[in-house]
Amino acid sequence: MQQLFAQHSEYNLNQLIDSALEHNYLLKANDKNVFIKQTEIEQLHTNYQPRLAASASFSYWKFLLPNKQRLLGNALTDMYTDITAYQTIYDWGDTKKKKEFAQAEIKLNDDVRRQIRNTIVYGVSTTYLDVMMAAYQIEVLENSIRQIESQKQHTRNLYQIGKVSNIDVLKTEVQLSVEQKKLQTAHNDYAYQLTKLKNLCYLTVEELPMIENNSNKLFEKYSTESYDLKALSGLVLENHAAITGMNKKIELEQKQRDLYANENRPELYSYGIASWEHGYIPFGKNFNYNIGVGIRYTLPYFGGSGFKLKMKKSDFKIEQLNDEKQQIYLDFKREIDLTLNQISDVKDEIINNEKIIALSTETLNNATVKYQAGQGTILDVLDAQSILTDTNLALQKAKISLLQKILYLHYLSGNDAYPFAQNQ
Template sequence: MAKQRVWKNYLVAALSSSVMMLSATTAFADSTELSLDDSIAMALQNNPSIKMAVKDQEKAGYGIDQAKAGKMPSLSLGTSGTHGDTTAGQVGDSFSTSLKLSMPLYTGGKLESTIDQAKINAESAQQGVVKAQEELRLDAANAYYTVLQSQNLVQVNEETVTSLEEHLKTVQAQYEVGTVAKADVLRSEVELANAKQNLTKAKNNYDVAVSSLNNIIGAPLATEHVYKDSLQYAPYDTSLDDSIAMALAKRPEIIQSQYNIAASKAGVEIAKSGNRPTVSMSGSQGWSGSDFPGDNKNWSVGVAANWNVFDSGLTNAQVKGAQAALDKAEEQDAQTRSSIELEVRQNYSSMQEAKERIDTSQVAVNKAEEDLSIAKVKYGAGAGTNLDVIDAQVALTQAKTNYTQALYDYNVNKAKVIKAVALQAGN
């Protein structure tokens, strides 16, 4: 019996260890490490916006095939049959069948310009993919930094609650010995309750931020991660003038704008083709008779030329309309360039402003920590008031919040500058 109990104990221990290992493995699987680069890579792979942009690019590629098909020969087969009275007054059948081949030789440049326009649109669609990638990089970075910010604010509020709990113990101890009034205890309890409410809000904001990030990167919304990066200052070394120059040279919107101008120029050529002659070649083989497909054969080969001498001003109106579209595309290009320069300047300025706030808010945190420490010592010695401690604690919490906000603003605006400058375009 003793041996059986020993073996049962071993079995229970082994099963318990297995359960613990399985639980640890499951917890690790549910909580994966995630860096900023990981987030961006997952977003680029999983987010629907990229897939939609790629489909637009594929559609534009098929547009080239459609345009090229206009220059290729076409073959058509047609047949008809009738049953009724013939010219001889008898009832009979009559069949007619034809096989026709046709091919354009010259269209006044219309087909060539249409093909050029389709190619330009395909190149523009490619830049649309790059644009979608850059926007998604920024969205993923913003979401990741928001998680880090929310995480830091949870920590700040937890520290505040812990500090106020310790202070409340001190106040209660002094109240019990009669050295402070009941009002000090009540005020400390109120401040602690408020701090706990702020902590609850901070935790909720963190949960929302995590879900938002998971939505962007294509992970289940409830997925928990261990975030490898932290909010910190990393300098951006490119000057404002160089950043603007890079943006005007590399931004996909600029490249798309140039493609729009080229496509509009091709549209002008397409419209002008209406004033030019067209030449086509055709050949046909026909059969006719009372038996299908017909005993009588005929064939023809020909070249036809056509020149629309007068069309009541239709072509002229089309040319003017195409030219107006070209003028609009050029104005849009100028507007796009101006908007991009403004975007770079605004984001760069906001980044520099946040950079300065990082330094000042860090100093404020150090001063507030020292002030709180002094206030607590004075209160414990009976030389300070409860209000001094509470005010010092509020100031420290605000200073830490400001420091976290400054780091967040810097990193987000830096990410906006990188997107505005298109430093990662095409990667």
């Protein structure tokens, strides 16, 4: 294994996750949502500030009516300018509720970000374990090739003294070629998984990165741990970003319903208008102003009753979100239950493979001794070697598979901590 990680720069799982999270553009785009909502809150601060408007017009009359003649004199031109001011005095909490709505959207965005983040962490960690599995394949196959090469030398020695035929040498060479082909495939898979991991983590090194392999330590720690369905399901309900996000969506829709109800509330406002009208520029006469306080109210009938339907729609939406939340929880619970069963099966598979390895090692030793003594065949030796190699591969796959199942439980439970972090 050492030749696989010979370069001076090695990345552990924490460093890989850090790099992936730091450079992921989806996370960066999600962060911009917070700035957008904060800008909306700042915009709401202007609701109680006066709104000023100004207008100017020029017109020409063919003849003047008496009231216009009193304003404009004998001029047939009309210059009119005004400045208006409008200010909300009280809106029955509508602005406050809109601020609360925007703040609730920011909180919801936090859970969306958590979901994106945890998905990235899970993807990087899974690919990291795939790299470890590819490395183990290389290690097992290289060991098998060394064993076959050693057996090939013994077979040549026996052939030279006339104890076996050249067919035994050929059979050994064929088996050696088969294993070398598997080794080349394993090297290709290792390079593919490393490239995939490099891209996931946005690593800028030109060569393929070297990855720190601590999977044996991880297996030793986690293979003996037990997991409880009830405890994990409770953790999902309490902590998973998909569930907490649904809670905030429900809260958001309740606030939206309150905003719909506010559409039927009156608005108290003040206003002022100052105007100048004269036949010529500059204005020297006919200044006028008008100030006052008003109240605006839409009667809740006919077209003004639309807010009631909006509130009814929100009630249905809240029920829909509660149903979706319940289904999400049940889906997670079912996935956890299935994964726990798979963990139990993988542990049994590991035990069985360890037993087979012990038996196949003994069988290989016996077959080798008998063959060298002229009492066995080369096929017995090669078959035993093949079984030992395949079982070693199956054992390593099962160990990595166990870690992947545990990693999946970590993801399903909504845990925000890095997986296996205490071992990095």
